[in-house]
Structure formats: structure tokens, C-alpha cells
Amino acid sequence: MGSLARDVLSARPIHDFERSVFKPIARSSVPPSFSSAVMRALTQDVKRALASDEASIRAGMEGVWPKAGYRYLHGLIYSGDLNFSNSLSRFPTGRSWMRRRSSANGYGSLLRDSESPSALAKMVAEVPEGEKGLAIVLYRRAVSALCSSASALLTNTLWLSSPLNPGVPIDxxxxxxLRLLPPAWMLRRKASREYAEINDAINESDNVFIFPFLIHRNPEAWSSPEVFDPDRWYDIEDPDLLEDYLPFGYTNNRCWARHLILQLVKKVLQEASRIGLSAVEKQGKVKVPLNPLLSISSPKFRASLNQV
Structure with missing residues (x-):
């Protein structure tokens, strides 16, 4: 099962319209230079958040997730962009608007009023006026994707492991x-000649759907696949080499921000463990809607220790 999925994912480069953050904007591809600039800025922002002791003890982890998680992460990384991001949300981003240079003026002054703007906000403010619309769309997409993906993974992880056992490695x-409830539970690839060459059951006109959610539960690859068992990872040196493990895709088609997401998730889990954050209700049957990001529906978490 995993072998065929990997063959499909490695058969051709991912098309730009199959991406999430860097898919075309107003029918135009995102220039690679812009994608690289966004990734550099995101990396700087996440590193700053990870290094901030003040941010790491910020209140707000309690509540109903994944919404509470999104708010927490957004505050952890982008609290300094409040005026900036609120202003961006008031502007449309259609093709005609993006061509009008005058529509995105004034962001430099908003940054000067901000106490600690993010690297991503600075990038938006500093690009030439003719590229401002593109930068604004990428700001929105990147911030949303980063916080939403990390919150979905945290929601699933906190619920599955509640209460967190300090004796089990967070990794x-x-x-x-990620094995039992991968947020990226389905990968879609548009029909391509390369896929028909892999397997006779695939026609050149067939779109291909890959389901890590099912691959990760393959009983031929995993012992007790329906059981949450962190101990199974003690003897595995490199999970990326496992044929039936695709939580972020495969090879150069993997999630663009997987390392940033994992760093954030581990940071928050450490803080959650410190304050004794755990599920209010005992684990049982829960709803897991098949949304674009797979996440347990509305679990509530509460801290058992005072935050200091």
C-alpha cells in the first residue's frame, strides 16, 4: 500500500496548483523568489517564538481546541502583528485590486506603530508596491496554514496522549x-501520464487520491494499528524511510513547513506538560470530521497547575 503511494508521489514534481500556500494567485504562479522569501521569514518568526520564555508561558492554552490552539499559536508567533494583520484583512485580493499599486500603501507606518512586528509582516511592508497584493495573500495563507496545521496536530496529540506521560519522549x-490521526489525511494529485505507467489500474485521465490515514493503519505494516502506542517508535531510527508512513508526503513533495510545525508542536507540548494540560472528558468515541485538516472535533482541555 505504502509502496504504491510513494511511487505515485515521486513519479513527477508536484504542480503549483496542487500546493496549498504557494498555489497560483489570481491565475498567476507564485515566483520561486517569493516562496523562498516567505519561508525564510516564517523560519525567523518560529525561531523567535521558540526562543521567547515570555511567550512560552502565555495564558490561553485552556479551552476548546483546535480553535484555542490556533489562537494560542497565533499569539505566540504573531502577537506583534495585531494592527498590521487586522488592516490586511480589510483589503480584497482580486486580480484587478492586485494590479493597483495605490491600494496597499501605508503598511510601513503600521509596522512603525507595532511593538514587535514579525519577519513576515516586514517582508510584506518592504516589497515594491506593485507586488504588495501578492505579498498580502501569501501572508494570509502562510500564517493560517502554519497555525492551523500545528493546532490540528496538537489537538490530536493532546487528546490521544492525555494526560501527557513525562516518561515518554515527546518525539x-x-x-x-501523526500515524494514527495525520492532519494531512488525504493527498490529491491531478491525472498524469506518469501515474498510468506505474500501475495498470490507473488511467491517464484518472486523478489519484492517496490516504495516509488508511496507509498508517495497514495491519500488514503495523502491529495493533488502531492502538495509540508511542513505544513502537523506540527502535525506529528514521521514520522517513518507513514505506507505510507518509504524514507529510514524500521526498521533495513533502509539506513545505513540516520542520517548523514539528518544532512548534514539541514546544507547546512541553508547556502543556508543565501546566498539566489534559482532556476534560475521558477519551472515548469522538467525532473526527473529514475536513481538509484532520482534527478531533472540539475536545476541551484544562490545566491542573497554576501558570507562573
């Missing part, structure tokens, strides 16, 4: 959560 807990 193992996250790997097992």
Missing part, C-alpha cells in the same frame, strides 16, 4: 499521533 508521542 515518540508526536510520531504516533
Amino acid at each position: 515518540n508521542i508526536v510520531l504516533e499521533s
Whole structure:
């Protein structure tokens, strides 16, 4: 099962319209230079958040997730962009608007009023006026994708592992959560000649859907696949080499921000463990809607220790 999925994912480069953040804007491809600039800025922002002791003890982890998680992460990374991001949300981003240079003036002054703007906000403010619309769309997409993906993974991980066992490595807990409830539960690839050459059952006109959610539960690859068992990862040196493990895709088609997401998730889990964050209700049957990001529906978490 995993072998065929990997063959499909590696058969051709991913098309730009199959991406999430860097898919075409107003029917125009995102220039690679812009994609690189966004990734550099995101990396700087996440590193700053990870290094901030003040941000790491910010209140707000309690509540109903994944919404509470999104708010927490947004505050952790982009609290300094409040005026800036609120202003961006008031502007449309259609093709005609993006061509009008005057529509995106004034962001430099908003940044000067901000106490600690993010690297991504600075990038938007500093690009030439003719490219401002493109930068604004990428700001919105990148911030939303980063916080939403990390919150979905955290929601699943906190619920599956509640209460967190300090004796189990966080890496193992996250790997097992990604196996059992991968937020990127389905990958879609548009019909291509290369896929028909892989397997006779695939026609050149067939779109291909890959389901890590099912691959990760293959009983031929995993012992007790329906059981949450972080201990299974003790003897696995490199999860990326496992044939039936595709939580972020495969090879150069993997998620663009997987390393940033994993760093954020581990940071928040450490803080969650410190304050004793756990599920209010005992684990049982829960709803897991098949949304674009797979996440347990509305679990509530509460801290058992005072935050200091």
C-alpha cells in the first residue's frame, strides 16, 4: 500500500496548483523568489517564538481546541502583528485590486506603530508596491496554514496522549499521533501520464487520491494499528524511510513547513506538560470530521497547575 503511494508521489514534481500556500494567485504562479522569501521569514518568526520564555508561558492554552490552539499559536508567533494583520484583512485580493499599486500603501507606518512586528509582516511592508497584493495573500495563507496545521496536530496529540506521560519522549508521542490521526489525511494529485505507467489500474485521465490515514493503519505494516502506542517508535531510527508512513508526503513533495510545525508542536507540548494540560472528558468515541485538516472535533482541555 505504502509502496504504491510513494511511487505515485515521486513519479513527477508536484504542480503549483496542487500546493496549498504557494498555489497560483489570481491565475498567476507564485515566483520561486517569493516562496523562498516567505519561508525564510516564517523560519525567523518560529525561531523567535521558540526562543521567547515570555511567550512560552502565555495564558490561553485552556479551552476548546483546535480553535484555542490556533489562537494560542497565533499569539505566540504573531502577537506583534495585531494592527498590521487586522488592516490586511480589510483589503480584497482580486486580480484587478492586485494590479493597483495605490491600494496597499501605508503598511510601513503600521509596522512603525507595532511593538514587535514579525519577519513576515516586514517582508510584506518592504516589497515594491506593485507586488504588495501578492505579498498580502501569501501572508494570509502562510500564517493560517502554519497555525492551523500545528493546532490540528496538537489537538490530536493532546487528546490521544492525555494526560501527557513525562516518561515518554515527546518525539515518540508526536510520531504516533501523526500515524494514527495525520492532519494531512488525504493527498490529491491531478491525472498524469506518469501515474498510468506505474500501475495498470490507473488511467491517464484518472486523478489519484492517496490516504495516509488508511496507509498508517495497514495491519500488514503495523502491529495493533488502531492502538495509540508511542513505544513502537523506540527502535525506529528514521521514520522517513518507513514505506507505510507518509504524514507529510514524500521526498521533495513533502509539506513545505513540516520542520517548523514539528518544532512548534514539541514546544507547546512541553508547556502543556508543565501546566498539566489534559482532556476534560475521558477519551472515548469522538467525532473526527473529514475536513481538509484532520482534527478531533472540539475536545476541551484544562490545566491542573497554576501558570507562573
